[in-house]
Amino acid sequence: MPLLRRAPLAALGAALLVAACLGAPVAGADEQAPGGCVQPGPTLRYLVVFDKGTTEPDADAQIAAACGTATVYYAQIAVAVATSPDPGFGDKIGPDRAYSAQGETWTSNGRATRKKADETGAAASTSTESVPTTDRSGEQWDMRMIDAAQAHQITEGDPRVVVGVLDSGIDPRHPDLKPALDPQLSVGCLSGKPDPSVAAWAPTTSPHGTHVAGIIAAADDGKGVTGVAPGVRIASVKVVDDDGYIYPEYAVCGFMWAATHGFTVTNNSYYVDPWEYTCANQPGQRVVTEAMKRAVDYATAQGVLTVAAVTNSAADLTQPGTDTHSPDNAPNRTVRSVGSDCSVLPAQEHNVVAVSSVGARQVKASYSSYGLGAVDVTAPGGDSRQQPSNGDNACVLSTVPGGYGTFCGASMAAPHVTGVAALLASTHPGDTPAQLTKLLNQQAKPVQCPSDYDLNDTGVQDAYCSGYASYNGFYGHGMVNALAAVASGTAPQTPVADAPVSNGSTPTDSGSSATTSSRTKPQPVGPEQLAAGQ
Template sequence: MYARGRLAGAIMSITLLGGLGAASLPGAASASEPAQNYLVFYKDGGKDAAQRAAEAAGGTVQGRDDKLGYLIVRASDPERIGADPSVVGVTLDRPIGKTADAPAASAPRRAKHARSAAKHVRSAQAGDPLSDRQWDMKMIGATPAGSYAKARGSHKVLVGVIDTGIDGHHPDIAPNFNRALSRNFVADQPTDENGKQLDGPCEHKGCKDPADVDDDGHGTHVASTIGSPINGLGVSGVAPDVSLVNLRAGTDSGFFFLKPTMDALEYAADVGVDVVNMSFYVDPWTFNCANNPSDTNRERLEQRAILEGMRRAVKYAHTRGVTLVSAIGNESLDLGKVKADTSSPDFPKGAEKTRSVDNTCLNVPAELDGVISVSSVGPGGHKAPYSDYGVEQTDIAAPGGDMFDAGTDIKGVSREILAAAPESVLRAKGLLFADGKPKTSSVIRDCQGGKCAYYQYLEGTSMAAPHVTGVAALIIGRFGKPGRGGLQMDPAQVERLLYATATPKGCPVPGAYRYGTGESQVCEGPTAKNGFFGHGVVDAARAAAVAF
């Protein structure tokens, strides 16, 4: 899957790699076009000039973000504003995400966690009831005999999950869920501007879900892989003692638009989050091109805004100590050699077109500087056929599942990744009987001591990235120094240790690897850094034992 601008996690109808909100449908502005809110990104020192340009075009400034350098302007002619030399890009600020919570200055930095130390130790020695199904944890050494014996993270390590939300009430999430710092940066939108269903009926006042709700399940699965506790129930995460912070930027329908994504990154930096997981791409463009001749002027302005906005948000977070991990994507593409984009813009429905692209067009956040991009491998250690790749783009690999991999089949649907799932989502999808029993082998229910929890098998680069995020959290837990939010560590040092402790893996021989499906993909580069595995497969056990 990959959260879309769609989810990058489970391979499903949504590409959770992220979704950047598309502006309006392609075309030039007209005199009768209604006024809407736009994000206007200005050059350094260009704020006043950009404001004058907006006002000259008949727009009014509704707000600003001086940290990331943009104005929120209500206008009907964004192209006129974008023509000013002080303006870098202009994109529609979709109604999704306008009601973001402001950080509470007095909020505690960490949630309290009541837990029996004796029970914790006994459970850690034996693993959790479903640990034998977690081939992914065994692959990277996140086991009682491996990393758990030396490093399990720390509640002082704040791990942000920028996704569709986290079910903070899930029994295998709740002990590590930091409710005090969690935020929801989006408001649900029942339908799109064409009247087609988007998120469906609103469940909460103002169409804004609480910060402990996940109506999709993608974010909960990701969070579970990172930090489900060792508590005698269900599964265990890579870093079972960390604090999980919900930074929701994805809609119920799986879209990730620009402003809520930037808001989540900015908030993470301001409150001292140590590492964030981004298993999505920003909608609506799979590839953002600054000067693509096949795009309209308005489309170019929008993509420039997305590129500039995300670069600024990523830089803001990175320079303030946030390690940034992203899924690479699920389109089976060599990202350094993409020639065509047939899936953009993916919002609103029916807006897609076929256009030529080149290597200057970027998938974000995966291809941005300062972001660790993760490809996916199956249980046999092969790069999963769905996983994107590329010599320049792939930084590290991790288990993400592959239902077609010939690797060892442990139990059930074990070629995919098992992690926590919200019961409400499983019921809504018709995957449970009325009495709570799963209808399919892709869903597991575990009951211990009168408490039951649900888990689901999913696959995708969305499932690979949280393994790397978890190992990054282990590294920060070992070597981080007291700072804002708990612990802090230079992201460059975290990245260096991630790569130094990864298990090197060279390209298959021959380099043109043919999958069982008949598809062939070409791996390029040496063992030390190649297009399939980057610096190697992440290794929790080695990271837990390395000397800094």
């Protein structure tokens, strides 16, 4: 997925960044264009923050004066995306106003030093034309955990509710997604500027977005799988490039598209690059922090509820830690507590519903990050250490291009919450994001902290859960429940104790499907770089 990663990062090898993004050298390193603009290349993309109220002509003029070219200007939040081959662009326009996340991943030999990997799992290898029609809903232990089928007896969602899937693209031909997918509201954001062409928002290298979309809204047609809210509409908002990166300008574009096109909810199963933790006290990164805050706040003001997954780093987001995902092998940085200078974006933004992940035994997934005050609710994301009692796959089954596949990750947990939020929006039309968030918290089924969280039976706790039964660092307000969400007036249920955790050896975090071999690799945060059929 575009989202979540767990240390250690898989060694995926170097990969060229797409030429369309980086461009080619324009002139020799010592050559200057008129006005003193140096143009040695490569052409990098920048996020630029202006004073609120700055007009588009003024913003364009300032960018041009600093040797750049404006790609798009979001006047509502005074944030622009610009490109420049001049390495001094950031200094010229102001280091506290411009930042190139893309530049953090660019080295002297012209190659990216890393790529994101996705949640572990396996994708189907069948072609789109031959998607199996077998009913596989019986394998969806995750939907049983949140009482989705019972909720569907009341409502499957209102088609006036639009859910934006900010991810790697949604397969427009998949029969389980065709009824819900709205091509007119879909868009690609890989330049930072909206591109509504199908080629811009359809998936290319990653099945992640299609998998997430199926969890939210796969059709209830007796074939394949069924989503949490099959009656709502979904839109593909592509914010993950072919190298697996989610640069902040992609996300800003996605939020602004959702805000200006009447979306109700967005699902965000990712964190923005190039750092897992973006620090507002670091040069440049404060630009990302400010731009993301403005974009999320604007979307919220326009009636869009934002749901995001916490990372797959198994980190306590309220405690000091180490950022192990720094680009270019940069020195590790201390990660401060929630609400201070460093945070995971967008999950730790204000006005965002942050989601942790549990396995089939309703215990925090081994990879899921956590923290009291950092998690709002929890949902099933799968975990190979927690095998379902009936023998089903421990990961989450959903749609992938050409068929069906299983993945484990917080990326899978978030769309369950997004689906429940869509059902709430269907039964509470006109509610604001704040009101929907309150309802999400109220309908959640509290889950107590486990008395023993020793996953490997070593006598050492793998993580510490703080808080109390109705609100704690592992599960927030508790497990979302689709039936409680659509049953008007349903009160929070009595807290339940955790089921025992299956102890075992170091996990493989692998998934499987009937049509492809399982894959094994560490669980990080980012889109799967496995195309269906590989």
